[in-house]
Amino acid sequence: MTAFIKRNRKDILAVLAIVILTGLFFSPALVDGISFGGFDITLGHLSALGQGLYPSIHSYHDSDAVSQMVAWNALDYKAIHAGQFPLWNNYSGIGMPEFANFESSVLSLPDLISYLFPLKMAFLIAVMVKVILAGTGVYVLCRALSLSEIPSLFAGITYMLSGPFINWLTWPLSDVYCLLGWIAAFIVLIYRFPQRNSYVMGLALAIAWSVYGGFPESNILIALGLLPAVLVFLVVGVKNLKKVNFLAILKVLAGCGMGAMLASPLLLTGLRIISNGHRQTEQGFVGLPMRTASLFIAQGYYGMPVGNTTAFALSKWNYYETVSYIGIIAIFFGLVAILKLWKKPMVFALLICLMWTLAISFQPHELPSLQEILNHLSILRLTRLSRERTTTVFIIAILSGYGFDALYKKSDNKNAIPIVMAVAAVVSVTAYLVVDSLNAHLVGNLATARFDSLIWPVALGITVIVVGFILIKGNLKGKEPSMVMKIALLALVIGQFAELFTAGVGIPTYSKSFYPATPAELSLEKIVKNQLVGLDTGNPAIMQRSARVGFYPEANIGYGIRLFAIHDPLLPSAYYTSWPGPAAKPNGGPGLFEPDVDSAALARRYGIGYILAIPGVAQPPGTDRVTTLDGETLYRVPRSSQFMLTGANLGKIISATYPSNGTFLIKVVVKKPVRLILHVADEPGWQLSANNRTIPLVPQDKINMSALIPPGHYTLSLTYAPSGLMKGMLLAILAIIIFIIMTLFSPLKKYADRRGKARLPILSETDT
Numbered sequence: 003m004t005a006f007i008k009r010n011r012k013d014i015l016a017v018l019a020i021v022i023l024t025g026l027f028f029s030p031a032l033v034d035g036i037s038f039g040g041f042d043i044t045l046g047h048l049s050a051l052g053q054g055l056y057p058s059i060h061s062y063h064d065s066d067a068v069s070q071m072v073a074w075n076a077l078d079y080k081a082i083h084a085g086q087f088p089l090w091n092n093y094s095g096i097g098m099p100e101f102a103n104f105e106s107s108v109l110s111l112p113d114l115i116s117y118l119f120p121l122k123m124a125f126l127i128a129v130m131v132k133v134i135l136a137g138t139g140v141y142v143l144c145r146a147l148s149l150s151e152i153p154s155l156f157a158g159i160t161y162m163l164s165g166p167f168i169n170w171l172t173w174p175l176s177d178v179y180c181l182l183g184w185i186a187a188f189i190v191l192i193y194r195f196p197q198r199n200s201y202v203m204g205l206a207l208a209i210a211w212s213v214y215g216g217f218p219e220s221n222i223l224i225a226l227g228l229l230p231a232v233l234v235f236l237v238v239g240v241k242n243l244k245k246v247n248f249l250a251i252l253k254v255l256a257g258c259g260m261g262a263m264l265a266s267p268l269l270l271t272g273l274r275i276i277s278n279g280h281r282q283t284e285q286g287f288v289g290l291p292m293r294t295a296s297l298f299i300a301q302g303y304y305g306m307p308v309g310n311t312t313a314f315a316l317s318k319w320n321y322y323e324t325v326s327y328i329g330i331i332a333i334f335f336g337l338v339a340i341l342k343l344w345k346k347p348m349v350f351a352l353l354i355c356l357m358w359t360l361a362i363s364f365q366p367h368e369l370p371s372l373q374e375i376l377n378h379l380s381i382l383r384l385t386r387l388s389r390e391r392t393t394t395v396f397i398i399a400i401l402s403g404y405g406f407d408a409l410y411k412k413s414d415n416k417n418a419i420p421i422v423m424a425v426a427a428v429v430s431v432t433a434y435l436v437v438d439s440l441n442a443h444l445v446g447n448l449a450t451a452r453f454d455s456l457i458w459p460v461a462l463g464i465t466v467i468v469v470g471f472i473l474i475k476g477n478l479k480g481k482e483p484s485m486v487m488k489i490a491l492l493a494l495v496i497g498q499f500a501e502l503f504t505a506g507v508g509i510p511t512y513s514k515s516f517y518p519a520t521p522a523e524l525s526l527e528k529i530v531k532n533q534l535v536g537l538d539t540g541n542p543a544i545m546q547r548s549a550r551v552g553f554y555p556e557a558n559i560g561y562g563i564r565l566f567a568i569h570d571p572l573l574p575s576a577y578y579t580s581w582p583g584p585a586a587k588p589n590g591g592p593g594l595f596e597p598d599v600d601s602a603a604l605a606r607r608y609g610i611g612y613i614l615a616i617p618g619v620a621q622p623p624g625t626d627r628v629t630t631l632d633g634e635t636l637y638r639v640p641r642s643s644q645f646m647l648t649g650a651n652l653g654k655i656i657s658a659t660y661p662s663n664g665t666f667l668i669k670v671v672v673k674k675p676v677r678l679i680l681h682v683a684d685e686p687g688w689q690l691s692a693n694n695r696t697i698p699l700v701p702q703d704k705i706n707m708s709a710l711i712p713p714g715h716y717t718l719s720l721t722y723a724p725s726g727l728m729k730g731m732l733l734a735i736l737a738i739i740i741f742i743i744m745t746l747f748s749p750l751k752k753y754a755d756r757r758g759k760a761r762l763p764i765l766s767e768t769d770t
Contacts, residue, residue: 107174
């Protein structure tokens with residue numbers, strides 16, 4: 003162990019630096035509270051029940067965190083700590099798949115680690131792990147590409163603190179992208195060291211965990227964005243067949259295949275959920291306006307989400323769908339790499355990928371765009387291609403590592419022209435943004451945000467000019483980098499880290515309380531218990547909204563209250579088609595289902611036991627008034643429950659319990675054959691049985707289920723066990739067996755040992 007530490011001490015120190023910087027980034031949690039997420043806006047702003055919890059809103063950034071990702075993480079946490087696997091979410095509508103929902107990220111690596119900590123800090127741990135994985139993954143990739151430790155560290159920290167990654171931390175998108183560096187690193191390592199099967203399993207695990215991350219769109223974006231690198235690999239490989247290690251390629255494919263097999267429990271169940279989801283109607287997303295490319299340099303150029311008086315100049319977009327900052331220092335080093343090292347196949351491949359991802363993300367005004375072409379492909383029509391910006395900053399981070407490494411290792415008079423051109427480029431762009439801002443004649447909050455956004459670019463632009471002069475002078479001498487040159491490079495490193503750190507550290511919100519509750523919320527929870535609560539806003543013609551009554555959909559999970567409202571990208575379309583009210587069935591729009599339940603008859607259709615209405619709305623017919631909670635009136639719906647018998651005096655439900663996740667136990671006494679209505683979302687995988695005998699289930703009202711119960715005294719068991727889950731588990735076990743066989747008995751092992759250290763066709767001899 004001592005020898006290992008001594009041999010790799012620089013790499014260990016680099017990883018430690020990433021961990022320490024991550025801790026510093028999240029250090030406000032030590033003061034503001036260890037519960038990560040926008041509790042202030044989601045719980046204290048959208049309903050009278052939560053008013054008074056927070057006197058002001060810190061950030062209007064990504065309020066979905068508390069109402070979705072934090073809530074789902076809490077649901078998964080509680081189930082796993084109870085010794086159960088979270089297959090089903092019984093708190094949203096009349097139920098939603100939980101594990102197969104993808105975005106719940108039940109088995110993502112950050113979430114698995116978060117389960118080891120107290121619940122109120124679990125999500126904080128999850129996002130911290132994402133940042134560490136992102137930084138270390140890029141670092142390891144750069145080291146696998148033979149870059150020095152400090153340039154590799156620069157690239158790793160640049161990526162993990164870049165805007166398109168750090169501002170999506172609460173979303174599962176970052177669960178996938180945090181592993182991008184690791185996936186690429188293992189591919190490179192497998193090719194260079196094909197005799198080491200541990201890298202194959204590393205690739206398989208990285209791919210599997212990226213799928214379990216829960217954002218298939220990100221997997222598509224990564225594959226699409228890095229496609230040119232694969233093409234360059236193939237083209238160069240064809241020209242250098244003698245240098246191509248086909249065994250290594252086979253092992254890379256094996257690692258990818260085993261990764262898919264390890265992830266098949268989710269894939270085989272979740273892909274069907276996607277195919278039936280409302281998201282299928284959201285198609286043909288457009289790219290970002292070209293002018294938003296300025297956000298790569300100036301964060302907040304069009305406004306910021308922080309504070310009570312926020313403003314954003316792009317009316318059709320929001321902050322986190324446009325945020326792109328990576329800083330001019332990274333762009334400077336990236337330009338140096340392109341200008342000096344473009345003949346290196348790896349740098350050339352990254353350059354092609356960079357242009358490709360930029361073309362995917364942005365849409366030129368009144369010109370044909372790449373997005374319009376890609377939208378003709380059905381799988382891409384469902385993808386927000388503008389989010390390819392995260393792949394873009396990943397590529398820029400790697401290129402910046404190459405550029406930094408070129409200046410860090412050796413002084414060369416050939417470096418002077420690339421440095422001059424890179425300095426001129428970043429300074430010119432910064433100057434243009436300053437002039438453009440002066441000509442915009444902005445006022446108020448937008449003017450303040452614009453001024454603030456240019457402070458760092460201008461300050462670092464001046465630094466680049468000074469450092470560039472020092473580097474040019476030193477490189478013209480053609481000697482090894484002097485101490486002055488190294489200090490100049492260090493100044494750029496400090497400036498880069500300082501800009502990215504201060505840009506992101508003020509955006510997240512923290513809370514001292516985990517799902518804090520007002521007396522009204524506690525009273526509601528005590529009254530309704532496990533009954534389903536519907537909402538009434540007095541506007542039955544709209545069902546896609548976040549009504550200011552009750553809880554914001556999905557946030558109710560944190561309070562253990564079942565709510566007939568859903569905010570979920572994978573919301574089944576059957577919820578909309580089943581609704582008999584006057585609201586039009588939406589074709590597109592967010593996965594938000596929050597209809598007005600304005601009568602007892604409508605409530606019984608879904609087993610809703612209570613209705614919560616905003617002030618001024620008439621009492622729903624057939625209901626009994628219970629109480630008023632902070633101005634919102636609660637009504638009880640007689641003779642309504644999750645499980646109901648249709649025939650009067652033909653039978654009786656003694657009790658209905660939910661003893662474990664995905665399992666209901668219903669005790670009934672039936673005199674004559676009677677139909678049992680189960681207000682549980684009709685998803686494939688439900689089985690109803692009694693006395694070890696299966697009772698057929700049939701659809702009811704397009705979203706519920708029902709079954710004909712014969713006479714007798716039964717304890718009915720309703721269990722959710724999707725068939726794809728078992729098949730997926732078998733495939734995952736098979737992947738492990740294949741790896742063991744490949745490790746213990748490999749007829750190609752001697753061939754791999756004989757090949758030894760291979761070289762990537764897309765690397766020149768001097769790259770290693």
